[in-house]
Amino acid sequence: MSNFPPQHQNHSPGREHEMDPAPDYAPRYPGSGRLQGKVALVTGGDSGIGRATAVLFAREGAKLAIVYQEEHRDAEDTKALIEAEGGEALLLPGDVRQKSFCMKAVADTVSRFGKLDVLVNNAAYQEEVEDLRDLSEDQLRRTFETNIYGYFFMTQAALDHLKEGASIVMTTSVNSFKGNTTLIDYSATKGAITAFVRSMAQNLVEKKIRVNGVAPGPIWTPFIPDTMPPDKVASFGSQVPMKRAGQPNEVASCFLFLACEDASYITGQVLHPNGGTMVGG
Known part of the structure; x- marks a missing residue:
């Protein structure tokens, strides 16, 4: 059963280096060159699932561009971890809500x-x-502009450069499929992302560019102490069948699988690292 120390961070985005315990980002297995010679751009790559994915990609031979908002210490830590794997990292601070930044x-x-x-x-x-009536217009706008506008803008920018054999992987959520009583706007954006994955997969299939999604359940990332009250943090993840939160490195392998040629016959699909919650069936 999950049992984290009660904690809260009074800033957003959250900081991985302030979390107790630290999330587990480390790849679990030796690399096998599955992304050798590839270049990957990861948004939200400074911490959490993004960091674990970036470090795993580096172990598998990729060069990384890391987009993040302003968590410079976490981003520098991720860059060092990528370099320790023998990779190269480009740090790109900015706001994905701005199309001009995504293009740049x-x-x-x-x-x-x-x-x-x-x-x-x-x-x-x-x-x-x-209570939905307490959802401010500013929060609604920020949630949609970050979670879905940013995905559209970054994909639009990437399409000028992605060639046959390229891959797009998007983070949706278990909440896209089951909903969430207190994350209504967030869940709505994740539903939009799932639809975006399926639509873009069809749009790009003739160009032989694959598009897939990953729908994590409760994962121990800076999101949690940043956005939840301390009592909820303490029991975070205990509601799923496995009775615990997942770690970022338990999700990163899904991104690697979908990004590399192991998933060459898979497009328009979503993987579900969620601790056993049954969805979509």
Whole structure:
């Protein structure tokens, strides 16, 4: 059963280096070159699932561009972890809600590394609201602009550079499928992302670019102490069949599988690392 120390961070986005215990980002197995020579851009790549994915991609041979908002210490830590795997990392601070930034981030990635093979749309925002009437217009706008506008803008920017064999992987959520009583706006954006995955998969199939999604359940990331009250943090993840929260490195392998040629016959699909919650059936 999950049993984290009660904690809360009074800033958003959350900081991984302030979490107790630290999330487990470390890859579990030796690399086998599954992304050798590839270039990947990961949004929200400074911490949580994004960090674990970036470090795993580096172990598998990829060069990384890391998009993040302003968590510079976490981003520098992630860069060092990528370099420790023998990889290269380009840090790209900015706001995915701005199309101009997304265009520049992709352009800078291609300028640095010469191409783009994998796009991971992962950056997100959430805030709990008990009563829909208390959901402010500012929060609604921020949630949608971060979680779905940002995915559209980054994908639009990437399409000028993605070629046959490229892959797009997007982070949706278990809440896209089952809903959430206090994350209504967030869950709505995750439903939109699931539909975006399925639509773009059809749109790009003739270009032989695959598009898939990953729908995590409760994962121990900076989202949790940032957006939840301390008492909920303490029991976070205990509601799923496995009775515990997942770790970022238990999700990153899904992104690797979908990004590499192991998933060459898979597009328009969603993987469910969620601790046993049954969805969609």
